[in-house]
Amino acid sequence: MPNVGQLGRFRRPAYAAAVAVGLFGTLLVPSAAQAHGWDWNWDWHKPKTEDLQILAINDLHGNLEPPAGSSGNIKEVDPATGKVIDTPAGGMEYLATALRQAREGHPNTVTVAAGDLVGASPLVSALFHDEPTIEALNKVGLDVTSVGNHEFDEGSKELLRLQNGGCHPTDGCYQEGREFDGADFQYLAANVTNEKTGRPILKPYWVKNVRGVKVGFIGATLEGTPNIVTAAGIQGLKFGDEIETINKYAKELKHRGVDSIVALIHEGGYPASTTYNYDCGAAGQGISGPIVDIAKGLDPAIGAIVTGHTHNAYACSIPDPQGVPRSVTSAASFGRLYTEINLKLDKRTGAIVRPSVTAANHVVRRTVEKAPDITSLISQYSKLAAPIANRSLGFIGADINGRGSSAFEKPLGDVIADGQLAGLAAADKGGAQIAFMNPGGIRSDLVYKASGAEGDGVVTYGEAFTVQPFTNMMQVKTLTGAQVIQLLKEQVSGGNTAAPKILQVSKGLTYTLNLNKTGADRVPADSVKLNGAPIDPAAKYRVAANEFLAGGGDGFPTFAAGTDKLVGASDLDLFAAYLGANSSATAPLAVPAQDRIKIIGVGEDID
Incomplete structure (x- = not known):
């Protein structure tokens, strides 16, 4: 000892x-x-x-x-x-x-x-x-x-x-x-x-x-x-x-x-x-x-x-x-x-x-003098990191908030989930139909004015890494419709009752979050739809998530019950690829509409 x-x-x-x-x-x-x-x-x-x-x-x-x-x-x-x-x-x-x-x-x-x-x-x-x-x-x-x-x-x-x-x-x-x-x-x-x-x-x-x-x-x-x-x-x-x-x-x-x-x-x-x-x-x-x-x-x-x-x-x-x-x-x-x-x-x-x-x-106000010894240390490591950190990945037209957003459905959460779905939708990549992102894994915002060493709106690798720093490998699993509904209920029940963990969902998936209810009842089963059609409890769906979530982390044990696992690229790689494929200097990525989760009642996001 x-x-x-x-x-x-x-x-x-x-x-x-x-x-x-x-x-x-x-x-x-x-x-x-x-x-x-x-x-x-x-x-x-x-x-x-x-x-x-x-x-x-x-x-x-x-x-x-x-x-x-x-x-x-x-x-x-x-x-x-x-x-x-x-x-x-x-x-x-x-x-x-x-x-x-x-x-x-x-x-x-x-x-x-x-x-x-x-x-x-x-x-x-x-x-x-x-x-x-x-x-x-x-x-x-x-x-x-x-x-x-x-x-x-x-x-x-x-x-x-x-x-x-x-x-x-x-x-x-x-x-x-x-x-x-x-x-x-x-x-x-x-x-x-x-x-x-x-x-x-x-x-x-x-x-x-x-x-x-x-x-x-x-x-x-x-x-x-x-x-x-x-x-x-x-x-x-x-x-x-x-x-x-x-x-x-x-x-x-x-x-x-x-x-x-x-x-x-x-x-x-x-x-x-x-x-x-x-x-x-x-x-x-x-x-x-x-x-x-x-x-x-x-x-x-x-x-x-x-x-x-x-x-x-x-x-x-x-x-x-x-x-x-x-x-x-x-x-x-x-x-x-x-x-x-x-x-x-x-x-x-x-x-x-x-x-x-x-x-x-x-x-800790930024109006005080900077400590010279810390400035020197940061400068030293920034120079070592610069060739990787300053590489341009894509463009945004305005701030896309993630960690700093107080909403249950975060704009940057939508972008990340969409990137995961896009990268894993092909049959040989897993055939994903739905992607989920844990809110705690979104570590920052994408900021327009402070974005990139090359000008406003530029998203660099360093900035993307700050948002997705874990480099978790992605997984695609088969879940029944009943299990998909259960996942959404686990956001607000079990270990997440007191502090809800609202998953960020890919485009096409919609549901209602009723804050006037308690526990699992906050997510009505009949509100869960994919591309406008109700989720069929008996049907099978291919669902993507990072390895942490897919293993049942953050109080989502139903993820671990998925079958036919396929391991894909890292979450950071998919995020970077999505930024590159869906934005340009003349057509920057827009802020998502945040219309996937319908909120009833009043509450605070405490993920």
Whole structure:
């Protein structure tokens, strides 16, 4: 088992304290009276608490450059008008400056994260297996992070390489004479264990000595990671219950004399407001989702909870098992926000003074100075990537929103699904009649004005890769009409009841989504049609999807029941081919009409 509970990389204060104890041990050892909190005159002048600042991010996804389009905006209230506006935010050059400025005046500060720092990344990071992002985070001063589900996109061995360093086993080193050093910060994976040994694949916690007070950080990802990562990525791993695991290590930390504890969890919630610093209230009524029950079940000794995964922004209080409000935060995604948590550590008990905890999200505005060292790093990798990234694929006539769209049916989702259908419709390619795309796999927008190095409207390979970064292989399977209908019902039932995952569908397939109903009833079976004709439950249809969906991922087990599988090209290749075949400089690709899903009722897209 790994040597858990080690001190962080900043050891000088701990070393000085150890020397002091060695020289003046009889003066520093607390008496029985002190241990019980009695206040003697001789120590009246000593501080009873120590301040600690925690800066937190989550779900960066390798966005070194400012995210494009609506994916690069953050919603906030305009103080002049009181209206909600979109503010451009994010970019590692700006994030680095913001974090460095936030640390000023705070001698005790720790920078943490709640997972998904890499994976589903734009080309400038993904082309180099996210080494650039790890190097940027080293420069920014990240201390510790939990793993997220996307840290397993390339498997646990690759995750360990990102932690420990070394050149990629297949691609080798990217610069002559220079080997990748790995992360200076510590990845934590308390609830990710080796199936054979039962031991965590990485340290479950990390301890920082803050002027004599030990602060422990426990890191975990969502138990449901196997449902949202390809099977190859989590082979040989087991993902444990978040509450049970974190409480287990909280107990272990307390046994080791660490009474100040912070949880870093790659799981999150859905706030009632989309504005960046939404306060859910002392009782947490304004937030829903998995993190609510998790927070309510975690040991009261845990003084603050940093979360991620849902890409939402909130700074909330959720009651602990004793009913006492506790800070729970999330900083949206893509480096557009950072959270600042300030708290006091009780020097006598070693615990976090819970009433002292304050938390707020801050926008990473692009009006601050860029950090020169990060600019240099991005420039270095951009030059290496340029021959591939700048290749022109096609043209668009206006913004085609995907990740940044709040609609259930996303314009870019229609384009991607149409591309998959077009590329797999031929008999020798699979004979696809329907194509489905998972909404979470659409990672960005296609933006007209910022599109391409060669002019407005040009779509480059780098931009297409940012939209479809997983390079999943496509599959075509035979499903009955009843199974097609069941797939559409699984969007809003089973594991997707609380957080619907609305599939993007290819042209020709239409159906109704009735938000006034609940569960599977939201998709009436008789509303599902293909090319205007009702789907026949007894008939057989050839259905295309990427390998993740086709394997039953994202809560769609019916996909896995398909037969006569044919493996096709990658999703990215089909997307690129479709752009090239269906657009030109004089006839750019238009924004789809979004008329495939008929919505009844009112609701929000929370995929």
